[in-house]
Amino acid sequence: MSFCAQNASLGSRIQVAPRCSGKQLGKSLAECENQTCQPTTSPNSFAGGLKNNSMYNRKRTTSTLGVIALIFFISQLLFTPKAYLLSRLGRALQAPVTFFKSLSTRTSLMGDLQDLMLENQSLRAQLLQAQSTPSVIEQESKRYIRVPLYASYPFNTNSQLLVAAGSESGIREGASVFAAPGIFLGQVSSVEGGNAVVRTIFDPGWELPVRIGEGRVDALLIGGSEPKLTLVSKRKPLIGGEPVYLSSREFAYGLTLGTVAELRQSKESLFLEGRLITSYALTDLSELYIGL
Numbered sequence: 001m002s003f004c005a006q007n008a009s010l011g012s013r014i015q016v017a018p019r020c021s022g023k024q025l026g027k028s029l030a031e032c033e034n035q036t037c038q039p040t041t042s043p044n045s046f047a048g049g050l051k052n053n054s055m056y057n058r059k060r061t062t063s064t065l066g067v068i069a070l071i072f073f074i075s076q077l078l079f080t081p082k083a084y085l086l087s088r089l090g091r092a093l094q095a096p097v098t099f100f101k102s103l104s105t106r107t108s109l110m111g112d113l114q115d116l117m118l119e120n121q122s123l124r125a126q127l128l129q130a131q132s133t134p135s136v137i138e139q140e141s142k143r144y145i146r147v148p149l150y151a152s153y154p155f156n157t158n159s160q161l162l163v164a165a166g167s168e169s170g171i172r173e174g175a176s177v178f179a180a181p182g183i184f185l186g187q188v189s190s191v192e193g194g195n196a197v198v199r200t201i202f203d204p205g206w207e208l209p210v211r212i213g214e215g216r217v218d219a220l221l222i223g224g225s226e227p228k229l230t231l232v233s234k235r236k237p238l239i240g241g242e243p244v245y246l247s248s249r250e251f252a253y254g255l256t257l258g259t260v261a262e263l264r265q266s267k268e269s270l271f272l273e274g275r276l277i278t279s280y281a282l283t284d285l286s287e288l289y290i291g292l
């Protein structure tokens with residue numbers, strides 16, 4: 001290929017047209033080859049062609065990316081909302097079912113809780129009943145039957161008490177009654193099959209011979225809300241706080257009643273007198289001990 005043809009081919013690609021010196025455009029190629037062929041464009045036109053080619057490629061890339069983004073957007077519109085709506089619809093339809101299931105579960109739990117509370121109360125009642133059953137104990141070679149004490153509140157009839165055991169449990173009339181083993185409280189005055197009545201040292205009409213302290217000073221116990229020690233002999237010195245014990249032949253000798261408070265002159269000035277101090281309060285007692 002001639003030099004002019006090469007230039008013509010190159011000019012078609014870079015937008016540079018060869019210009020021959022012939023006056024007519026229709027001259028043959030041979031005539032053109034015999035003449036000096038000069039480019040009709042300047043170097044600036046060549047650079048402009050390269051710039052246009054670069055812009056074309058950039059636009060093509062941008063168009064391609066735009067098409068891809070459009071396809072992705074359309075796919076999101078067509079597919080993602082369906083899955084989203086289906087999931088939301090499924091949760092909405094399941095909500096009532098979940099609600100009623102929770103109500104059923106709560107009702108079941110409440111029923112189980114009530115059953116447990118009832119069972120707990122039943123076990124406590126059985127335990128209390130077992131503890132309230134009369135039982136025989138032995139202490140220092142002496143035998144007692146421990147019995148529950150009925151409450152007398154709000155009347156607080158301290159002179160007589162009722163216990164939840166009677167002849168069916170081996171209790172007999174006249175038996176000694178104790179607030180604790182060895183601490184004398186009274187005597188069984190009447191007995192029935194399932195209960196018994198106890199007369200206590202707080203009965204105002206009950207008088208018992210007693211002795212005070214190691215000197216065994218004789219005295220007379222007079223019952224009442226505050227039992228008194230009267231007719232205390234002056235022949236032997238006494239101080240407050242010494243023990244008081246029974247000396248009546250109706251009961252075992254030496255049963256402890258309590259202690260004596262500070263002694264003072266009686267009205268007749270012939271004897272001393274004082275108060276009996278017990279180590280218990282009747283309102284605090286829930287069971288008694290009856291000698292067998």
